[in-house]
Amino acid sequence: MNIIVVGLSHKTAPVEIREKVAFSPNQIEKPLHELLNLDGIIEGVIVSTCNRVEIYGTTRDIAGGIARIKRFMAEYHNLAFETIEPHLYGYHAEAAIRHVFRVASSLDSMVVGEPQILGQIKTSYGYAAEFKSSGIILNRFLHKAFSVAKRVRTETKIASSAVSVAFAAVELAKKILGDLSDKTVMLIGAGEMCELAAKHFLNSGAKGVMVTNRTFERAERLADEFGGEAVHFESFLEHLHRADIVLSSTGAPHCIIGPKDAEEIVKKRRFKPIFFIDIAVPRDIDPKVDDVENAYLFTVDHLQEIVQANLAQRTLEAEKAEEIINQEIGQFYKWLSTLEVTPTIVALRNRFDEIRKAELDKTISGWKDLPQDAEKRLESLTVAMMNKLLHAPTSALKQSGQGGRVDLYIDALRQLFELESLQRDDEELELEE
Amino acid sequence: MTHLFFVLTVALYGCATVAYLACLARTSPILTRWATNLLAAGFAAHLLSTIHLANKMKYLPLTNMQESLSFFSLTIIGAFIFFERKYKVTTLGSFIVPLALMMLIASSSLHEQARQLSPVLQSNWFWFHALLAFCSYACFTIAAGVGVMYLIQRYFLKKKQFGALFQKLPSLETMDEISYRCLTFGFPLLTIAIISGSIWSEKAVGSYWVWDRKQTWSLVIWLIYAALLHGRLTIGWRGKRAAILSIIGFIVVLFTFLGMKHSITW
Numbered sequence: 001m002n003i004i005v006v007g008l009s010h011k012t013a014p015v016e017i018r019e020k021v022a023f024s025p026n027q028i029e030k031p032l033h034e035l036l037n038l039d040g041i042i043e044g045v046i047v048s049t050c051n052r053v054e055i056y057g058t059t060r061d062i063a064g065g066i067a068r069i070k071r072f073m074a075e076y077h078n079l080a081f082e083t084i085e086p087h088l089y090g091y092h093a094e095a096a097i098r099h100v101f102r103v104a105s106s107l108d109s110m111v112v113g114e115p116q117i118l119g120q121i122k123t124s125y126g127y128a129a130e131f132k133s134s135g136i137i138l139n140r141f142l143h144k145a146f147s148v149a150k151r152v153r154t155e156t157k158i159a160s161s162a163v164s165v166a167f168a169a170v171e172l173a174k175k176i177l178g179d180l181s182d183k184t185v186m187l188i189g190a191g192e193m194c195e196l197a198a199k200h201f202l203n204s205g206a207k208g209v210m211v212t213n214r215t216f217e218r219a220e221r222l223a224d225e226f227g228g229e230a231v232h233f234e235s236f237l238e239h240l241h242r243a244d245i246v247l248s249s250t251g252a253p254h255c256i257i258g259p260k261d262a263e264e265i266v267k268k269r270r271f272k273p274i275f276f277i278d279i280a281v282p283r284d285i286d287p288k289v290d291d292v293e294n295a296y297l298f299t300v301d302h303l304q305e306i307v308q309a310n311l312a313q314r315t316l317e318a319e320k321a322e323e324i325i326n327q328e329i330g331q332f333y334k335w336l337s338t339l340e341v342t343p344t345i346v347a348l349r350n351r352f353d354e355i356r357k358a359e360l361d362k363t364i365s366g367w368k369d370l371p372q373d374a375e376k377r378l379e380s381l382t383v384a385m386m387n388k389l390l391h392a393p394t395s396a397l398k399q400s401g402q403g404g405r406v407d408l409y410i411d412a413l414r415q416l417f418e419l420e421s422l423q424r425d426d427e428e429l430e431l432e433e
Numbered sequence: 434m435t436h437l438f439f440v441l442t443v444a445l446y447g448c449a450t451v452a453y454l455a456c457l458a459r460t461s462p463i464l465t466r467w468a469t470n471l472l473a474a475g476f477a478a479h480l481l482s483t484i485h486l487a488n489k490m491k492y493l494p495l496t497n498m499q500e501s502l503s504f505f506s507l508t509i510i511g512a513f514i515f516f517e518r519k520y521k522v523t524t525l526g527s528f529i530v531p532l533a534l535m536m537l538i539a540s541s542s543l544h545e546q547a548r549q550l551s552p553v554l555q556s557n558w559f560w561f562h563a564l565l566a567f568c569s570y571a572c573f574t575i576a577a578g579v580g581v582m583y584l585i586q587r588y589f590l591k592k593k594q595f596g597a598l599f600q601k602l603p604s605l606e607t608m609d610e611i612s613y614r615c616l617t618f619g620f621p622l623l624t625i626a627i628i629s630g631s632i633w634s635e636k637a638v639g640s641y642w643v644w645d646r647k648q649t650w651s652l653v654i655w656l657i658y659a660a661l662l663h664g665r666l667t668i669g670w671r672g673k674r675a676a677i678l679s680i681i682g683f684i685v686v687l688f689t690f691l692g693m694k695h696s697i698t699w
Binding site: 154175176270294305306309 | 591605
């Protein structure tokens with residue numbers, strides 16, 4: 001049995017193409033159903049996110065299976081095959097397994113290490129399980145992918161650091177102020193980055209927001225949005241000591257906060273540290289503010305530096321992740337290859353024969369005056385019994401040759417008769433969310 | 434028996450030190466767990482060794498430098514375990530545990546005879562006094578350790594260096610809070626220790642205060658920490674200033690502990 005992967009992602013297709021082949025999660029039953037009706041496709045899972053559309057399937061006919069799924073992706077969306085064909089990739093065997101493990105572990109994401117993709121695959125798998133389009137192989141395969149992703153997440157630092165400027169600001173604030181839950185943010189001026197950072201701070205638990213702007217209405221509007229308090233620009237310095245985090249991005253040509261102001265504010269705060277972020281160009285906050293004890297000033301360049309370092313760190317961690325994936329592929333591939341008819345029949349026969357021989361030896365060695373040719377007769381008797389017993393399961397296996405049923409039989413046989421050890425990771429079987 | 438526990442303690446603290454230092458270089462929950470468990474095991478062995486010795490001698494093992502150093506190290510580890518559990522600051526261990534290990538090794542390199550107890554020492558006031566003094570010293574040690582960490586982290590923030598150690602160290606506010614907590618535990622303990630010490634002094638030599646070197650320096654320590662606590666509560670001394678003062682305080686504590694012998698007992 002072979003696992004195949006067909007799809008396209010942000011690496012191979014522009015958004016105009018991706019949006020055309022996307023599957024809506026509300027109507028996923030229909031494509032799943034049609035997928036299984038394709039010739040030779042036994043199981044199927046459809047993963048559709050804004051960055052990738054992929055179909056995972058199992059088949060006995062690799063080349064045919066991949067080609068049919070590619071055509072299906074075009075035909076289902078009423079697209080000319082030629083328009084999407086150059087963007088599509090198809091993997092089978094080890095490459096397919098590696099691809100899905102990498103995607104689930106967020107190594108193939110636009111921002112390496114971002115955590116959403118795992119949840120998206122879990123949801124997609126949830127639909128496939130609900131509509132019974134996934135069977136024994138894809139079930140095991142995706143659970144394995146989830147456990148690999150979990151391993152990557154816990155054993156590497158791939159997702160542990162901030163890779164956006166706004167998030168880096170939050171991380172930095174935590175390094176100074178500790179718990180943010182009783183901290184107040186002040187926004188000076190407006191700007192996309194400032195607002196984004198303010199949102200991040202509120203999501204991280206910050207208590208309140210003050211907003212000030214040259215046009216007071218604008219400050220009020222923004223304050224409403226954040227559930228905060230608007231402050232007049234003329235008197236914002238008087239309120240500054242109430243803020244623990246100051247985000248500044250005005251269009252002012254000169255600095256609006258100088259070291260003298262900072263000193264006064266820190267004194268008013270009884271020397272509790274205050275965290276300034278200056279996003280404005282030209283600068284809003286005099287660089288000398290950083291020399292004031294218990295005032296910490298960072299510019300957007302500093303934050304950018306952190307982001308760059310974190311991205312570099314992620315690349316390093318991604319190498320560790322690839323190593324983990326290499327190990328896991330080997331393990332899973334071993335299991336997959338046991339799901340073949342002929343070796344299973346051979347293994348089953350060997351198992352029966354082993355038992356037969358052992359019991360026969362026991363009987364004969366304890367038998368004192370064994371009549372002549374009795375040994376031979378016993379031998380043929382037991383062989384005949386064994387063959388009769390094995391006949392039905394063997395032919396059932398051979399005849400169920402096509403279709404998903406055979407994998408189920410093989411797996412059951414291997415477990416029931418303990419035919420060589422199968423790697424069972426029971427921890428994988430729980431499906432989070 | 435005491436010796437066996439002692440060797441075990443040194444071995445466990447040694448392993449814990451290695452683990453805590455490794456925690457600085459690597460992020461691994463398994464490593465952290467090992468470090469804390471090794472230290473807890475070491476603390477248990479240390480405690481057993483001390484109790485065993487106390488039981489054998491029929492008094493707290495604080496009669497000479499060897500015993501005192503070991504006891505000091507015990508209280509430091511005890512205080513550290515408390516603060517680590519409370520504030521989840523593994524990195525503090527990388528600073529504190531090696532110090533405690535060094536004290537313990539220094540202690541074992543001294544081979545002083547267990548001193549015959551002079552009648553003056555045999556007062557419950559003395560044991561009470563000594564026990565509290567060591568507990569307060571342990572708090573001040575933690576405060577100094579956090580102070581050093583604070584200054585390092587502050588340096589990184591001001592110089593905009595965001596390296597691995599920066600990532601590991603706790604936030605400034607957390608460290609400041611631990612420092613303050615240590616002070617609020619340590620200072621009352623020290624105050625009671627000094628009072629009980631002078632009561633003992635009165636019982637032993639007939640005077641509450643004899644102005645010997647030990648008593649004078651204890652007063653200096655008390656004044657330093659009183660100033661720090663006062664500054665914190667009234668003016669809002671915190672951060673760098675508090676960190677530096679708690680480090681100075683600890684140096685004076687160490688100097689008093691190692692250098693100043695008691696005129697009454699010696």
